[in-house]
Amino acid sequence: MNLALAKNETGRPLSDSFAVARDRLPGTGKVAEARSAAFDAYDRVGLPHRRIEDWKYTDLRALMREVLPLAPAPDAAALKRAAAAVKLQAIKGARRLVLVDGAFAPKLSELDGLEKGLAIRTLREVLEGGDAALQTQLFTPDSANPLVALNSAMMTDGVVIEIANGVVLKQPLQVIHVATGATPAAMFTRSLLRLGKDAGATLVESYIAADGAKVYQAHDSLVVAIGDNSRLDHVRLVEDAREAVNISSAVLTLGAHAHFNTFGMTSGAAVSRYQATIAFAGEHSRVETNGVNLLNGRQHADTTLFMDHAVPHCVSREVFRAVADDRAHSVFQGRIIVRPDAQKTDAKMMTRALLLSDDAEADNKPELEIFADDVTCGHGATTGALDESLLFYLRARGLSEKEAQALLIQAFVGEAIESIVNDDLRELAIAAAQRWLEARS
Amino acid sequence: MTALLEVKDLKVRVEEREILHGLTLTVNPGEVHAIMGPNGSGKSTLSHVIAGKPGYEVTDGQILFRGEDLLEMDPDERAAKGVFLAFQYPVEIPGVTTWNFLHTALNAQRKARGESPLTSPEFLKKVRAVAKSLNIPQDMLKRGVNVGFSGGEKKRNEILQMALFEPAVCILDEMDSGLDIDALRVAADGVNALRSPERAMVVITHYQRLLNYIVPDFVHVMSKGRVVKSGGKDLALELEASGYAQFEDAA
Ligand SMILES: Nc1ncnc2c1ncn2[C@@H]1O[C@H](COP(=O)(O)OP(=O)(O)OP(=O)(O)O)[C@@H](O)[C@H]1O
Numbered sequence A: 001m002n003l004a005l006a007k008n009e010t011g012r013p014l015s016d017s018f019a020v021a022r023d024r025l026p027g028t029g030k031v032a033e034a035r036s037a038a039f040d041a042y043d044r045v046g047l048p049h050r051r052i053e054d055w056k057y058t059d060l061r062a063l064m065r066e067v068l069p070l071a072p073a074p075d076a077a078a079l080k081r082a083a084a085a086v087k088l089q090a091i092k093g094a095r096r097l098v099l100v101d102g103a104f105a106p107k108l109s110e111l112d113g114l115e116k117g118l119a120i121r122t123l124r125e126v127l128e129g130g131d132a133a134l135q136t137q138l139f140t141p142d143s144a145n146p147l148v149a150l151n152s153a154m155m156t157d158g159v160v161i162e163i164a165n166g167v168v169l170k171q172p173l174q175v176i177h178v179a180t181g182a183t184p185a186a187m188f189t190r191s192l193l194r195l196g197k198d199a200g201a202t203l204v205e206s207y208i209a210a211d212g213a214k215v216y217q218a219h220d221s222l223v224v225a226i227g228d229n230s231r232l233d234h235v236r237l238v239e240d241a242r243e244a245v246n247i248s249s250a251v252l253t254l255g256a257h258a259h260f261n262t263f264g265m266t267s268g269a270a271v272s273r274y275q276a277t278i279a280f281a282g283e284h285s286r287v288e289t290n291g292v293n294l295l296n297g298r299q300h301a302d303t304t305l306f307m308d309h310a311v312p313h314c315v316s317r318e319v320f321r322a323v324a325d326d327r328a329h330s331v332f333q334g335r336i337i338v339r340p341d342a343q344k345t346d347a348k349m350m351t352r353a354l355l356l357s358d359d360a361e362a363d364n365k366p367e368l369e370i371f372a373d374d375v376t377c378g379h380g381a382t383t384g385a386l387d388e389s390l391l392f393y394l395r396a397r398g399l400s401e402k403e404a405q406a407l408l409i410q411a412f413v414g415e416a417i418e419s420i421v422n423d424d425l426r427e428l429a430i431a432a433a434q435r436w437l438e439a440r441s
Numbered sequence B: 001m002t003a004l005l006e007v008k009d010l011k012v013r014v015e016e017r018e019i020l021h022g023l024t025l026t027v028n029p030g031e032v033h034a035i036m037g038p039n040g041s042g043k044s045t046l047s048h049v050i051a052g053k054p055g056y057e058v059t060d061g062q063i064l065f066r067g068e069d070l071l072e073m074d075p076d077e078r079a080a081k082g083v084f085l086a087f088q089y090p091v092e093i094p095g096v097t098t099w100n101f102l103h104t105a106l107n108a109q110r111k112a113r114g115e116s117p118l119t120s121p122e123f124l125k126k127v128r129a130v131a132k133s134l135n136i137p138q139d140m141l142k143r144g145v146n147v148g149f150s151g152g153e154k155k156r157n158e159i160l161q162m163a164l165f166e167p168a169v170c171i172l173d174e175m176d177s178g179l180d181i182d183a184l185r186v187a188a189d190g191v192n193a194l195r196s197p198e199r200a201m202v203v204i205t206h207y208q209r210l211l212n213y214i215v216p217d218f219v220h221v222m223s224k225g226r227v228v229k230s231g232g233k234d235l236a237l238e239l240e241a242s243g244y245a246q247f248e249d250a251a
């Protein structure tokens, strides 16, 4: 499977790679058929480029060029390096679930003493097992998106978490994706979280690299169903290696009176895209999404959110903050659709970008499509540099230029980070931001 | 004895316009100087140039701090060496707690001087004592820097910083504006408590009243970018009675 892929613009050589890899991919019968169909869907388009509207600012043919071969399963040495990397992400009281090079690592994970009503299986188990309904749900993400289709075709492992009705988990679930690959490779993971009715959970996803891992591609996807009256708090932190690619997709649906609070921060990876679809399927539900990009060098990070208001009386709030230094490029695309039935929708989106250099770029594309008449919707965007008078005040008090900038950057992203309810998780995000700030000084 | 601060024949331009036209001022350790003068005479400009604010072009003259060329130093370097400006208009910094700001600033200055940083408990102890002496409530320290502070609170926050950083030369730009009588007295007491034989103060004000509390050794009158008259503390009383008109022509 260490097929070197030619740097072909269409990404076509991957089909050979898929042909080779498919025997290693879990699942037969219906699963294998679904994979093939998904692969064909990907293969018709290949890597998306700038002439595809949704990828206008993130031309993967230019930025990613190729899909790397499937990563080999981690050996003992790789697991050891992964364990060291995971330590830095430890949060007390969390249940850790670790994926190393795209494979679930039971030794690094905590699967004992599961609370009543909590079930955790690996994606591999589910795809190899006989739960057809669950398998179908795993393939729900939209294959019209080529990277989602590719993920469906290639997904190797992940975690499948089910939380029963009425169960509110006290322990946060922490999924850590670690890349250890010394040789360039791609991993494909998919996870599923199903929250019953009157349930509650906190999910943290971290993407990190073990020492020595440089060039790799993390392709991940997440499927989440939040039942009626349930609440999910979600934090995702992308701290991948600076030469890595991270392509993550999420599809989330909310029942009635449900609440989803999500925070995402990208400070790592050379190229990243997070594309999430959040769909309201029940009334009186609420979503808060907060995002931060902290970028420098030549980093490119794209957050593309699609908020689908299909039913009445739901509220969504999107706050996005981008900090771009050097020649970095931050992209935020926020699409809100309010369908004809979704009266009394209250949807707002606010993005702010802070450019620390003349060569940095922040693109912001809001799209509001409103088909109902009794709604409150709005969006706003600002782009600017650090305030000179604030910088001078701080410097006059003894802070160096970098220290003064760091304090103002912290303040700028702080509002988004403050949205994280759980103290430990907030600390985790602050620490990640701190690492980025320290690396630049 | 080397002067603490020497401004020699300073000429400063802002956006192609000369604001200071050759200003000279010598401040020795232990002295308190008052600078008075009409609006727009260049008092804040002088204070900004001393602190190192960008945007000012020094076309001639010198500023020496303990004999060293201050104009060659970055603003943070000046602060660490002991130059402090209490701003006429302190800025608001949302999202940065006063507490965090003060701790970061103090440790940055200490680091620049090769001193060890203060731990949170050490800092807490120090800042509490200073805040108490200035009647500054603890909860003000938890708020964003100057965010939602009244005019008087902002000024008190400047004095708090001065007391905390223990600078060698303190330039107070209209610290009395916006303060009520009681607040003025507390702030002035705070300033007086910092008077010492090693430390000097430059007090910029429009009102003689402040100088009843902070009694200066010298009073300078600035007009149109120059010091047009210097004298003892009685000069302030004279000005209060006769206004600045007599100096307008001299400048
Ligand atoms: N950034 C600037 N751009 C243009 N002109 C400026 C700038 N800063 C100051 N000036 C001008 O310089 C002159 C001196 O201003 P400065 O603020 O130093 O006066 P001041 O003596 O402090 O006045 P006040 O008593 O009102 O505080 C004024 O005419 C002012 O308009």
Ligand SMILES: [Mg+2]
Pocket (backbone or CB within 6 Å): B043, B044, B045, B088, B173
């Ligand atoms: Mg002034």
